[in-house]
Amino acid sequence: MIIVFNPAASEEEVQHVVDRITELGMTPHLSKGVARTLLGAIGDEKILDSHPVDAMPGVDRVIPVMRPYKLASREFKPEATVIDLGDGVTIGGERFEIMAGPCAVEGRTQTLEIAEILSGLGVRILRGGAFKPRTSPYSFQGLGEEGLKILAEAREKTGMKVITELVDAEDASMVAEYADVLQIGARNMANFALLQRVGEMNKPVMLKRGMSSTVEELLLAAEYILKGGNQQVMLCERGIKTFETATRNTFDIAAIPLLKHESHLPVIADPSHATGVLHLIPPVSFASMAAGADGLMVEVHNHPDQALCDGPQAVPPGPFKELLLRIRELAPAMGRTA
Ligand code: PEP
Numbered sequence: 001m002i003i004v005f006n007p008a009a010s011e012e013e014v015q016h017v018v019d020r021i022t023e024l025g026m027t028p029h030l031s032k033g034v035a036r037t038l039l040g041a042i043g044d045e046k047i048l049d050s051h052p053v054d055a056m057p058g059v060d061r062v063i064p065v066m067r068p069y070k071l072a073s074r075e076f077k078p079e080a081t082v083i084d085l086g087d088g089v090t091i092g093g094e095r096f097e098i099m100a101g102p103c104a105v106e107g108r109t110q111t112l113e114i115a116e117i118l119s120g121l122g123v124r125i126l127r128g129g130a131f132k133p134r135t136s137p138y139s140f141q142g143l144g145e146e147g148l149k150i151l152a153e154a155r156e157k158t159g160m161k162v163i164t165e166l167v168d169a170e171d172a173s174m175v176a177e178y179a180d181v182l183q184i185g186a187r188n189m190a191n192f193a194l195l196q197r198v199g200e201m202n203k204p205v206m207l208k209r210g211m212s213s214t215v216e217e218l219l220l221a222a223e224y225i226l227k228g229g230n231q232q233v234m235l236c237e238r239g240i241k242t243f244e245t246a247t248r249n250t251f252d253i254a255a256i257p258l259l260k261h262e263s264h265l266p267v268i269a270d271p272s273h274a275t276g277v278l279h280l281i282p283p284v285s286f287a288s289m290a291a292g293a294d295g296l297m298v299e300v301h302n303h304p305d306q307a308l309c310d311g312p313q314a315v316p317p318g319p320f321k322e323l324l325l326r327i328r329e330l331a332p333a334m335g336r337t338a
């Protein structure tokens with residue numbers, strides 16, 4: 001249920017309703033918008049049939065949420081969520097934000113070199129996996145905490161923000177010490193223990209769509225994090241498995257405007273894992289921006305031929321610079337900066 005307050009409702013009136021919802025055994029989630037204050041009441045909605053709150057002072061109306069996800073829905077929060085990473089870096093605001101870097105942190109020299117190049121190009125968020133959930137157990141699994149330390153050093157040297165993947169709930173505190181954004185990968189989108197763990201944290205999370213997951217399942221996975229209290233969630237479309245084999249996955253472009261329509265959460269597009277094909281990364285990036293994405297995550301490597309992970313889809317610095325320039329040219333047409 002969503003309880004909509006009158007624009008003139010006092011703080012006290014709002015608090016009374018919050019207390020009432022809590023007494024009834026439901027969980028209140030308050031959302032103070034510019035025009036209106038909304039209160040999401042999560043729990044057994046039937047209780048409100050016998051204990052109506054419509055008549056309480058300050059309440060305008062009570063509306064049921066039809067969607068299976070509540071806190072993630074636009075019904076619950078009409079204004080777009082903007083996630084503040086500090087130092088003027090935001091996700092979901094006017095600026096189309098680019099996250100770039102290698103698939104994996106392979107070593108200190110490699111990572112610092114890429115970070116310097118990207119930072120010089122104006123990229124403000126560095127990506128790189130220290131824990132790599134690989135399809136094969138024989139593939140490079142990442143450097144673990146040593147990799148996180150290298151990312152932290154790159155942040156120190158360049159001032160970039162860092163996004164890196166968390167694969168195990170047990171490592172959550174450790175990874176959060178080094179990262180500005182925790183990435184939950186496609187393979188873990190439905191790892192509910194992990195989602196609950198990051199839901200308890202005060203750290204931005206990027207949740208990638210599972211390769212065989214529907215948009216609704218993605219939003220329900222986000223709901224797990226939001227329900228825990230962490231409101232700093234962004235979604236990522238990274239392609240899904242279909243019968244098509246010409247690309248690594250099938251990029252679901254329509255998912256971007258659909259997610260933006262259904263949810264207030266920012267949406268990032270990952271053209272690297274979506275296509276796995278180098279020459280498709282620029283056009284899919286441009287299309288993502290046109291479709292309303294709030295940013296991109298792109299794999300960039302200074303020596304793709306030596307990469308330990310996803311080398312063939314890694315964009316070298318030269319072509320990446322071209323891609324960035326084009327994004328910056330196109331952004332104003334979409335009402336954005338980049
Ligand atoms: C990644 O971004 O490093 C990654 C492994 O992607 P995905 O989880 O989308 O496969």
Ligand code: MN
Pocket residue numbers: 103273299309310
């Ligand atoms: Mn990769």
